[in-house]
Amino acid sequence: xxxxxxxxxxxxxxxxxxxxxxxxxxxxxxxxxxxxxxxxxxxxxxxxxxxxxxxxxxxxxxxxxxxxxxxxxxxxxxxxxxxxxxxxxxxxxxxxxxxxxxxxxxxxxxxxxxxxxxxxxxxxxxxxxxxxxxxxxxxxxxxxxxxxxxxxxxxxxxxxxxxxxxxxxxxxxxxxxxxxxxxxxxxxxxxxxxxxxxxxxxxxxxxxxxxxxxxxxxxxxxxxxxxxxxxxxxxxxxxxxxxxxxxxxxxxxxxxxxxxxxxxxxxxxxxxxxxxxxxxxxxxxxxxxxxxxxxxxxxxxxxxxxxxxxxxxxxxxxxxxxxxxxxxxxxxxxxxxxxxxxxxxxxxxxxxxxxxxxxxxxxxxxxxxxxxxxxxxxxxxxxxxxxxxxxxxxxxxxxxxxxxxxxxxxxxxxxxxxxxxxxxxxxxxxxxxxxxxxxxxxxxxxxxxxxxxxxxxxxxxxxxxxxxxxxxxxxxxxxxxxxxxxxxxxxxxxxxxxxxxxxxxxxxxxxxxxxxxxxxxxxxxxxxxxxxxxxxxxxxxxxxx
Amino acid sequence: xxxxxxxxxxxxxxxxxxxxxxxxxxxxxxxxxxxxxxxxxxxxxxxxxxxxxxxxxxxxxxxxxxxxxxxxxxxxxxxxxxxxxxxxxxxxxxxxxxxxxxxxxxxxxxxxxxxxxxxxxxxxxxxxxxxxxxxxxxxxxxxxxxxxxxxxxxxxxxxxxxxxxxxxxxxxxxxxxxxxxxxxxxxxxxxxxxxxxxxxxxxxxxxxxxxxxxxxxxxxxxxxxxxxxxxxxxxxxxxxxxxxxxxxxxxxxxxxxxxxxxxxxxxxxxxxxxxxxxxxxxxxxxxxxxxxxxxxxxxxxxxxxxxxxxxxxxxxxxxxxxxxxxxxxxxxxxxxxxxxxxxxxxxxxxxx
Numbered sequence: 001x002x003x004x005x006x007x008x009x010x011x012x013x014x015x016x017x018x019x020x021x022x023x024x025x026x027x028x029x030x031x032x033x034x035x036x037x038x039x040x041x042x043x044x045x046x047x048x049x050x051x052x053x054x055x056x057x058x059x060x061x062x063x064x065x066x067x068x069x070x071x072x073x074x075x076x077x078x079x080x081x082x083x084x085x086x087x088x089x090x091x092x093x094x095x096x097x098x099x100x101x102x103x104x105x106x107x108x109x110x111x112x113x114x115x116x117x118x119x120x121x122x123x124x125x126x127x128x129x130x131x132x133x134x135x136x137x138x139x140x141x142x143x144x145x146x147x148x149x150x151x152x153x154x155x156x157x158x159x160x161x162x163x164x165x166x167x168x169x170x171x172x173x174x175x176x177x178x179x180x181x182x183x184x185x186x187x188x189x190x191x192x193x194x195x196x197x198x199x200x201x202x203x204x205x206x207x208x209x210x211x212x213x214x215x216x217x218x219x220x221x222x223x224x225x226x227x228x229x230x231x232x233x234x235x236x237x238x239x240x241x242x243x244x245x246x247x248x249x250x251x252x253x254x255x256x257x258x259x260x261x262x263x264x265x266x267x268x269x270x271x272x273x274x275x276x277x278x279x280x281x282x283x284x285x286x287x288x289x290x291x292x293x294x295x296x297x298x299x300x301x302x303x304x305x306x307x308x309x310x311x312x313x314x315x316x317x318x319x320x321x322x323x324x325x326x327x328x329x330x331x332x333x334x335x336x337x338x339x340x341x342x343x344x345x346x347x348x349x350x351x352x353x354x355x356x357x358x359x360x361x362x363x364x365x366x367x368x369x370x371x372x373x374x375x376x377x378x379x380x381x382x383x384x385x386x387x388x389x390x391x392x393x394x395x396x397x398x399x400x401x402x403x404x405x406x407x408x409x410x411x412x413x414x415x416x417x418x419x420x421x422x423x424x425x426x427x428x429x430x431x432x433x434x435x436x437x438x439x440x441x442x443x444x445x446x447x448x449x450x451x452x453x454x455x456x457x458x459x460x461x462x463x464x465x466x467x468x469x470x471x472x473x474x475x476x477x478x479x480x481x482x483x484x485x486x487x488x489x490x491x492x493x494x495x496x497x498x499x500x501x502x503x504x505x506x507x508x509x510x511x512x513x514x515x516x517x518x519x520x521x522x523x524x525x526x527x528x529x530x531x532x533x534x535x536x537x538x539x540x541x542x543x544x545x
Numbered sequence: 546x547x548x549x550x551x552x553x554x555x556x557x558x559x560x561x562x563x564x565x566x567x568x569x570x571x572x573x574x575x576x577x578x579x580x581x582x583x584x585x586x587x588x589x590x591x592x593x594x595x596x597x598x599x600x601x602x603x604x605x606x607x608x609x610x611x612x613x614x615x616x617x618x619x620x621x622x623x624x625x626x627x628x629x630x631x632x633x634x635x636x637x638x639x640x641x642x643x644x645x646x647x648x649x650x651x652x653x654x655x656x657x658x659x660x661x662x663x664x665x666x667x668x669x670x671x672x673x674x675x676x677x678x679x680x681x682x683x684x685x686x687x688x689x690x691x692x693x694x695x696x697x698x699x700x701x702x703x704x705x706x707x708x709x710x711x712x713x714x715x716x717x718x719x720x721x722x723x724x725x726x727x728x729x730x731x732x733x734x735x736x737x738x739x740x741x742x743x744x745x746x747x748x749x750x751x752x753x754x755x756x757x758x759x760x761x762x763x764x765x766x767x768x769x770x771x772x773x774x775x776x777x778x779x780x781x782x783x784x785x786x787x788x789x790x791x792x793x794x795x796x797x798x799x800x801x802x803x804x805x806x807x808x809x810x811x812x813x814x815x816x817x818x819x820x821x822x823x824x825x826x827x828x829x830x831x832x833x834x835x836x837x838x839x840x841x842x843x844x845x846x847x848x849x850x851x852x853x854x855x856x857x858x859x860x861x862x863x864x865x866x867x868x869x870x871x872x873x874x875x876x877x878x879x880x881x882x883x884x885x886x887x888x889x890x891x892x893x894x895x896x897x
Contacts (some may be wrong), residue, residue: 042675079780085627093779109626113645145680178828178844181789185826185891195735195893203732205739205786206827210732242677250581255674257581264668271660278654285646286635300789301753301771301821303829305843320861321845325825327863332897338863339826339891371677403846413846414859450576476579483576532574539575 043265044245044258048139051132052238053269055156057276058125059231065118066220072108074100075216077172077209086293094172094297097212101171101292116284122164123289124280126312129157133353137386140374141244142357144367149237152230154354159227161312166219168290168310172212175290177298178307181206186320189339207300246373247484249477253371306404311397316346318399322420353389363516364488377446378485380439381520387435388428395423436525443527446482450474450530451538473539483529491517581672589666599666606659613652620644735895740888742774742790744869749775750793750818750879758878759795761814767835770795771821774881790889792821792829793869795879798838798852805854811870813879818869819855820889823847825862827890840866863892 015023026032043049076096082089084099086106094102104111133153136142142150165183169176184206188194203210242256251257259265295304309317319342326337360382361367376383398405399420406413453471460470474482493506493514519525589596620641628640682690703710749758753771764770772793777784800815808817819840821829828844838852847860855866867889870882888896 042673079782106627109621109641110645112639112642113649116642116646181828182826182844188891188893189826191894193894195739195895198893199733199735199738200728200731206789207785209785241680242675249579250672250674252578254677256677257672257674259670260673264664264670267660267664267668271657271664274653274657274660276657278650278652278657280650281646281653282650283646285643285650286638288638298785300785300827301773301792301829303831303843305832307828307844320826323861325847325857325861325863327892329897333894334892334896335894336863336892338861369680403843417846417860476575476577477582479576480578484578532576535575 038239039262040260041239041265042242042256042258042260044243044251044256046246048135049243050272051128051135053272054128054276055125055132056231056235057273058121058128058280059227060273061121061277061280062118062125063224063228065114065121066224068114069104069118070220072100072104072111073097073170073216075170075213077207077212089293089296092297095212097170097172098292098297101173105293113281113284116287116289117280119168119289120284120287121280122167123310123312124276126157126160126164126310129153129160130312133157134386134390137353137356138374138376138383139244139246140370140379140382143370144361145241145369146237146244147357147361149234149241150357151354152234152237154350156227156230156234158350159223159230163219163223163227164310165313166215166223169215170212170219171290171292172298173292174295174298174302174304175292175307177207177300178303179309179313180211181300182317182320186339186343189336189343191333191335191340194336207298242371244371244373246375248481251372253369256371306407308401308404314397314400315349315393316342316400318396318402318420319345321402322396322399322417322424324421349389349392356385363491363513363520365491365513366488372484374485377439377442378487378526380436380443381525383439384432384436388432391427391431392424395420395427399424440525440527443529447527447530450479450482451535479535485529487526487529488517488521490514490521581674584671587666587670596667599662603659603663603667606655606662610652610655610659613648613655617645617648617652620648739790739890739893739896742884742889743777743787744774744791744881744884746881746883747874748881749874750795750871750881751775751777760877761816761873761879764795764797764816766797766799766815768797769833769835772818789827790822794819794821794830794833794840794851794866796833796835796838796851802838802852804852805856808852808854808868811868811882813871813873816871816879817851818871818881819849819851819866820869820885822866822890823862824857824864824866824889824891825860830866 022031074096078096079093080096080099082092082094082099082102084102084107086102089102101115104115106112136150136153165179169180184198184202187198187201190197198206201211201214202208203214243258245251245256245258248257259268296302308314320339323338323342326341328335328337374382376386399417402413402416402420405411406416453473456470456472458470460468462468491514493510589599624641624644626639626641629637630640630643631637632643681687698704750772751757751774752759752763753773758775759770759772772795773788774791777787777791781787795816795818798812798815798817800809800812803809803812803815803817811817821831823830823842823844825842825845825847828842830840830842830847830849832841832843833839833851834841838850839858840849840851840855841847842860842862845861847862848858849855849862849866850858851866855868857863857865867885867887869885871879872882874880
């Protein structure tokens with residue numbers, strides 16, 4: 001029997017060590033079939049595809065530095081007196097959480113750096129997810145088959161916000177405590193259940209002695225655990241679907257053009273991890289973030305001016321600041337609309353972008369897979385909707401810092417708040433109209449370029465004295481790239497009379513869909529792309545160049 | 546680098562026709578996909594010297610990384626952790642944090658830069674096309690899976706034995722309730738906790754800064770004083786919870802300038818006491834404008850007119866700040882005449 005093994009084609013004795021290890025692992029894990037499909041997997045190249053990588057890498061950095069911080073942080077609200085090396089706080093009463101954060105910052109060598117890398121990476125993680133999400137949105141990468149992955153990404157963004165919030169609340173400093181108080185006030189505004197949720201979350205009245213320990217387990221275990229699962233799922237789906245690509249010569253909906261994972265993509269993406277980590281480490285060494293020692297420990301009766309949450313909470317902050325203080329008192333109960341409505345808008349506004357892929361696929365009725373990305377201009381209504389959404393978000397970000405805006409630009413706080421109140425409604429409408437027109441303008445320019453060529457900048461004088469600009473015809477590559485996109489036709493309700501002449505009542509949803517479809521793809525919303533006939537007629541006719 | 550150094554046979558193939566000429570391969574459809582463009586060689590592909598230079602650049606970057614790591618360890622050991630240095634334009638910053646951040650940043654960044662430079666200049670940059678396959682299964686697979694499922698469901702007899710199905714669903718629905726019940730002891734029920742504070746009849750108003758009870762003469766017109774109830778000390782275990790409700794703002798107005806009748810009644814010689822906790826979401830109000838008698842919450846800019854029953858005149862707060870009824874005791878000290886008549890802080894469903 002043993003001699004039979006020696007006859008096997010793989011002569012183990014001579015194979016290099018790496019190969020032998022791989023063989024060993026394959027015999028137990030089946031890694032070869034996995035590697036066969038993936039080792040030379042093709043990844044297309046475009047600068048915007050690295051936005052997602054920034055998110056992934058900052059997430060890894062957050063986990064690495066976070067584990068380090070747990071070695072020194074004490075998630076306890078026991079009151080202690082400070083005797084550490086930071087002189088201005090000597091003898092102060094503070095919670096153990098705050099004290100251990102001071103210790104990390106002043107007494108653990110390199111602790112401050114890791115703390116600041118952790119915080120900067122969190123800020124970049126959220127910003128990266130926001131921009132990455134916008135990239136996916138504006139290029140239509142969320143379309144079938146990637147809707148689920150869009151939802152995974154969306155959940156990561158939302159959970160990221162709450163992980164960030166629970167994280168910066170842990171040091172129990174005056175600034176973050178104020179943020180926790182705000183959250184508790186917002187929870188109280190919920191009808192019927194508000195006071196109960198508040199009592200259960202804080203283990204009694206605010207602030208109590210429990211929330212740091214509770215936020216701690218939420219921040220280091222519950223939320224990141226879910227997020228890690230989502231990240232893995234997100235990546236598996238990216239591999240499984242294969243990456244999208246922009247239209248171009250040789251790129252079709254049925255292929256993926258780019259460089260193989262081993263070696264190019266591995267080197268570039270792996271290298272990019274170090275680039276991201278390096279930049280964040282340098283920033284953390286140079287720029288201080290959340291200097292809790294300058295703010296002091298939390299006391300519910302003290303506050304500093306210019307209190308600001310981390311940027312990703314600015315939108316919620318803005319909603320709460322801009323909302324008028326409506327309160328309805330009836331039958332012995334209070335409906336705190338002034339706080340509850342912002343809470344609801346916050347949810348609806350986020351749900352809107354989460355559900356968008358399903359809305360668009362319902363309007364188009366398109367059930368095909370899409371692997372070629374749209375240029376934003378070629379989907380004017382979607383692009384306009386996205387810009388309107390971002391506009392509302394940004395207006396509320398300004399609203400969240402209305403006091404900072406007012407003091408920095410010497411404006412009245414009331415004027416800034418009113419600007420935000422009006423801007424939240426008017427801004428998106430204006431942004432929608434302007435964006436759509438810009439998209440249509442760009443579509444016209446593309447058409448012009450296809451039919452008449454590129455403006456070469458060369459001015460030619462004709463024999464009779466006329467000056468003309470020479471237009472340079474495009475190559476077939478360019479012609480193809482500019483005309484590869486597909487244009488939908490507006491959906492129709494269909495005949496309102498059936499074959500027997502009986503009147504058929506169009507359903508309300510059908511009517512709505514037809515209306516939306518008209519808004520998306522009607523004459524007002526896209527410029528018909530040039531046809532081959534048009535092109536031939538112009539190029540074969542009298543010379544125009 | 547001159548082109549003479551490049552061996553003839555390594556030169557890239559003739560480039561496309563000079564610009565200006567249209568190259569439309571497909572006469573029928575000029576918009577048709579011309580297929581992947583021919584691969585263009587980089588200088589490193591055809592010139593070994595250029596490739597050598599790239600190799601040296603990558604190696605240099607990796608070497609810098611090693612040096613930076615050594616620098617990191619050296620900074621960790623050598624720099625006192627409380628030393629601060631002046632770096633323009635950052636100002637005075639912690640020397641160790643600066644050195645550690647910079648060396649770690651360089652050590653990591655140069656690894657990345659080396660890898661990316663290596664990939665861009667020395668690894669093959671030929672684009673390759675991979676086929677995509679439909680995500681959906683073909684009809685055959687689909688039919689097989691559906692048939693298998695039906696077979697499995699049939700063999701389980703779950704469709705036929707409804708009693709099993711229904712009791713199982715019932716059991717699975719009920720069992721998570723134990724988990725919900727277990728959450729009950731996360732905290733007490735609200736009860737009337739949010740309605741009461743430490744204030745009560747006869748409690749002295751104690752100055753937050755001096756920790757002394759106050760006489761009316763201690764409070765000047767136009768000043769803002771923060772107060773707490775007597776007996777509440779900073780190191781008390783429930784200090785945070787109590788001060789979160791009992792914190793008080795005391796100001797002195799000219800009695801004629803008080804517009805609200807009840808405010809005047811509950812004041813003493815123009816001294817009025819209001820809850821310091823904002824009725825919006827509970828921030829402590831700490832900005833006071835003595836000319837206008839306006840108090841402003843620094844968190845969300847709710848503005849209250851303290852001369853007019855603390856009416857909300859701007860911002861997101863929904864109702865006035867609760868006022869504490871005060872007077873003077875036999876010894877001439879300011880005291881509370883009762884608890885707040887309404888809950889302090891943010892509004893809630895049961896507030897009414």
